[in-house]
Amino acid sequence: MKILVVDDTPANIDILFQTLEPEGCTLSVATNGEDALKLVPEIQPDLILLDIMMPGIDGFETCRRLKANSSTSNIPVVFLTAKNQTEDIVKGFALGGIDYITKPFRHQEVCARIHKHLELHELKNQLAEKNQSLLELIDMKNKLLGMASHDLRNPLTSIQGYSGFLLSKGGDLNEETRTDFIKIINTASGNMLTLVNDLLNLSVIESGQLTLNLMTGSLCDLIKERIRLYTHLAGEKGIELKVNTQDIPDMRFDGPRIGQVLDNFLTNAIKFSPAGSVVEISSDTRNGRARVSVKDQGPGIKSEELEKLFQPFEKLSSKPTGGETGTGLGLAIAKKMIELHHGDLKVESSPGQGATFIFELPHNPPT
Known part of the structure; x- marks a missing residue:
């Protein structure tokens, strides 16, 4: 827990160090408001203990400026001061302070208040993260x-x-x-x-509910099986499926899921390839990982569209050559399938140069 103490009285600072360091807190010190405003963005403390009566700008003004800055506005501020008038306490809360402790303070009370505020601050951050996730889901x-x-x-x-x-x-x-x-x-x-x-x-x-059924088998056999399924579809468009598969040792993978990835690669390659072109399917082993690639001679993909290629619901500017349709979900699903196998999926492409989709799988993915 990082705490910034803003106080110009050495005796008060010493007492706070003696009180809070045994509680596991890491303390930094600023002796005036100006120094505090410079230090806070740099160290990003979990909580600020702020005196009011100091040389230069007082604690009230320091708090006001902290709350006006988006990079520091969410840091909890606890006033720790000898000013105990009701109007001062009300002003402290109005400026954004979360607590107001008057001097002389009781050590146990300060520790209890600080721990509770830090706990509430952490819960607030967790709630903000969950709200952000909820907004993304919506x-x-x-x-x-x-x-x-x-x-x-x-x-x-x-x-x-x-x-x-x-x-x-x-x-x-x-x-x-x-x-x-x-x-x-x-x-x-x-x-x-x-x-x-x-x-x-x-x-x-x-939802995280998809589980893989990992079985030892031949990835090459699966590739050949899927190619046979798409030979007729490619032939209808005058597209040649050219196969270059090197032997890959038997490995553990979920056949139906990897088959789904291959289906997506092949249908996309055929969908975006012109008549009379060639789709190349290759497989080999590199650095202890199986590597499969499908290369087409289609229109390619613009560089600015590569980042959103694997995002759900995204459809690119390139149009299928035979009027085919798509859902905009296939590649997003394929990428997640490969990642569940602890593998990688990527694309290499530039406009007018076709596209090569590649996935790599470890021979023995963790279970």
Whole structure:
């Protein structure tokens, strides 16, 4: 506990040192208000014991200036003075003091008051931190509701419109048109399911309730499996998936979760790559860690957008080359999945040069 004593009387300072140092307090001293105002921002004490009658500016003015400065306004100030008139006590509290102790003081009373004020100050700081966290959660909730209402409304409108048309006039449509309508409904419902799954995944992760099921297995086999799943999707856009996987020793990881990260990397690479381009998938071992990268030949990412790339609900200026859609949650979820494995996820990109997404995993993550 750091306490600043502001008093011009050596005898008072000595008594406070004798009283408070045995209580584990670290004391600093200023003998006037001007020195105190210079010292407080530098040492940031946990509490200030402030005399009123001093040369230069008095304790009242010193307190007023401390409370007017945003960097010192939250530091508790306890007046410790011989001035015991009611108007002085009221003025001390009005200027922002949290207590007013008159001299001569009783040692045990001063210690008890200081400990209680320090305890209250710590609780106040904890409450402020929790309030800030709550405000951030409220902001995230508002973004979630805004995004969900927008991104769910569009596919729901399509589903309702096309299904209603099929119910009322489906018999008048030829088979090809009915099939097209059903495909549209299927695509729209698939987009909704993706969004809902992403929202649920993010909610579980943010609440700290997601646990990994770590199993020993082959990361290379998982990579090859996921590539097979996306070969057809890439082929529809004329994109080649080029694989360069080096042997990686079997390691412990959560297969479905890492598969989800690979899915995100591959779908993004295909989504933002032009027809006739190549997506390169590589894996190897570096510095005792497995490293996987997916490199595309898309438009790349602006430097100012890299920082918000892994933030929930963020969508970048680059547009998919085939009109695909996204939720703005996939990379945020992927990053958190990798971090739960005690790994790292990063991106290397510049405009017009494509993007390379990389994750690294320890072979034996802590349990």
